[in-house]
Amino acid sequence: xxxxxxxxxxxxxxxxxxxxxxxxxxxxxxxxxxxxxxxxxxxxxxxxxxxxxxxxxxxxxxxxxxxxxxxxxxxxxxxxxxxxxxxxxxxxxxxxxxxxxxxxxxxxxxxxxxxxxxxxxxxxxxxxxxxxxxxxxxxxxxxxxxxxxxxxxxxxxxxxxxxxxxxxxxxxxxxxxxxxxxxxxxxxxxxxxxxxxxxxxxxxxxxxxxxxxxxxxxxxxxxxxxxxxxxxxxxxxxxxxxxxxxxxxxxxxxxxxxxxxxxxxxxxxxxxxxxxxxxxxxxxxxxxxxxxxxxxxx
Numbered sequence: 517x518x519x520x521x522x523x524x525x526x527x528x529x530x531x532x533x534x535x536x537x538x539x540x541x542x543x544x545x546x547x548x549x550x551x552x553x554x555x556x557x558x559x560x561x562x563x564x565x566x567x568x569x570x571x572x573x574x575x576x577x578x579x580x581x582x583x584x585x586x587x588x589x590x591x592x593x594x595x596x597x598x599x600x601x602x603x604x605x606x607x608x609x610x611x612x613x614x615x616x617x618x619x620x621x622x623x624x625x626x627x628x629x630x631x632x633x634x635x636x637x638x639x640x641x642x643x644x645x646x647x648x649x650x651x652x653x654x655x656x657x658x659x660x661x662x663x664x665x666x667x668x669x670x671x672x673x674x675x676x677x678x679x680x681x682x683x684x685x686x687x688x689x690x691x692x693x694x695x696x697x698x699x700x701x702x703x704x705x706x707x708x709x710x711x712x713x714x715x716x717x718x719x720x721x722x723x724x725x726x727x728x729x730x731x732x733x734x735x736x737x738x739x740x741x742x743x744x745x746x747x748x749x750x751x752x753x754x755x756x757x758x759x760x761x762x763x764x765x766x767x768x769x770x771x772x773x774x775x776x777x778x779x780x781x782x783x784x785x786x787x788x789x790x791x792x793x794x795x796x797x798x799x800x801x802x803x804x805x806x807x808x809x810x811x812x813x814x
Contacts, residue, residue, distance in 0.1 A: 521604045525575065525597050525613060526568035530794075533668060533702075534563040536801040537695060541676035543808035544691050547756060550681040555631065558624055559676050565621030567668060570647045572614035575600055577651040578717070580607040592787070618647060632679045639675040643667055660721045664703040669696030690749045691804065694742045694762065698797040701738045704731065705776060705793045708786050732780040736773045742800065743769070758807035758814075765799035768792045 538560040545551070579600040599605040622644055629637035646654070646667035654663040673692035678684055707714065707723040708731070715724045723731040746762045749755040775789030 521599055522613065525572055525599050525605050525610060526617070527571040527575075527597050528568075529592065530571065531564050531567055532798060533699070533801070534567040534672070535560050536798055536805065537668065537672040538563055538676050540691070540695060540801045540805040540808075541673040541688070542680060543805035543812070544673070544687060545677050545680035546812040547808040548681055548685065548687065549812075552680050555628065555679055556676070558628060559672075559679060562621050562624035562628065563672055565617050565624065566643060566647055569614050569617035569621060570650055570667070571597075572610055572617060573647070574651045576607055576610040576614055579610075581652070592791070618644070621647075628679055632682065635684070636675060636678055639671050639678070643671050643675070646671075655719050655721055658720050658722065658725055660719075661700045661703045665696040665700035669699040687754060690745075690754045691759070693745045693749075694804070695801060697738050697742045697745070698800055701735055701742075702793060702797050704735050704738070705772065705786075705790055707731075708776075708780060709783055728780045732776045735776050739769050739773050739796070746804075756807065756811035758811040759804055761807035761810075762800050762804040764803045765796045768796035768799060772796060 538556055542556040575597050600607065600610060625640040629640055646663050650660060650663050650667070654660045670692040673695050674684065674688045677688035704722055707721050708728055711723045711728060714721065722734060726734060743763055743766060746755070746759055750757055750759055772789045772792040775785060775792070779785035779789065
């Protein structure tokens with residue numbers, strides 16, 4: 517396998533989320549008076565490796581076990597990397613890569629847990645379990661979106677905050693809620709184009725369970741909850757007013773929600789909505805982090 521397919525198989529266009537989640541949590545910790553750049557960088561690398569692992573293992577499972585990716589339409593945001601159906605990566609190569617990334621990410625996680633204490637080990641084990649069970653189990657019982665929201669939202673924010681502060685403060689749990697909801701919705705909207713192939717392959721997620729008509733309203737409600745959570749948390753003085761910078765991603769969210777509601781059945785028109793959705797996820801985490809950095813400096 518050449519370098520380019522090896523990198524493409526991890527779906528690198530999504531891995532920036534892991535970096536921004538650690539930035540979000542590290543900036544939050546800095547606002548609370550704790551800064552450790554080295555540990556933040558290690559946490560970012562570990563989370564990127566685990567995120568890449570679940571992407572690759574998902575590709576391997578959907579091609580080799582359920583054959584979903586042989587039938588699902590491919591978009592820049594859904595349908596897998598496309599490399600296995602194209603024959604550019606073999607199933608054994610994908611499996612080996614996925615396991616290798618998982619082992620590397622867990623190794624860094626064990627080092628961080630050794631440095632910070634056993635509570636971080638519990639969070640790390642929970643994250644590793646989510647990586648392994650996401651595709652073969654959670655996605656078959658309607659909990660795939662929840663698993664994604666926890667594994668690439670709540671747990672990274674709370675875990676990184678604990679790593680840097682040694683505490684489980686309310687601010688970390690509150691700030692993790694928008695992150696978790698955004699990742700939940702990232703997965704939810706990306707499931708729309710794959711719904712028919714997923715249902716045929718035995719996958720049960722919210723789009724196959726509710727149908728696209730119902731799932732579009734769930735997507736809109738969750739997206740609204742992201743911004744409502746930020747506003748309520750600031751009003752309740754749980755988060756700094758600078759967290760309101762996170763609302764700056766709302767234009768992307770509005771664009772995605774409008775398209776999801778109006779064009780949920782159109783494969784061509786849902787793709788721009790997926791792009792706007794990705795931007796809403798990334799921008800919100802980045803802007804929340806920037807807000808916490810400003811709060812730490814002023």
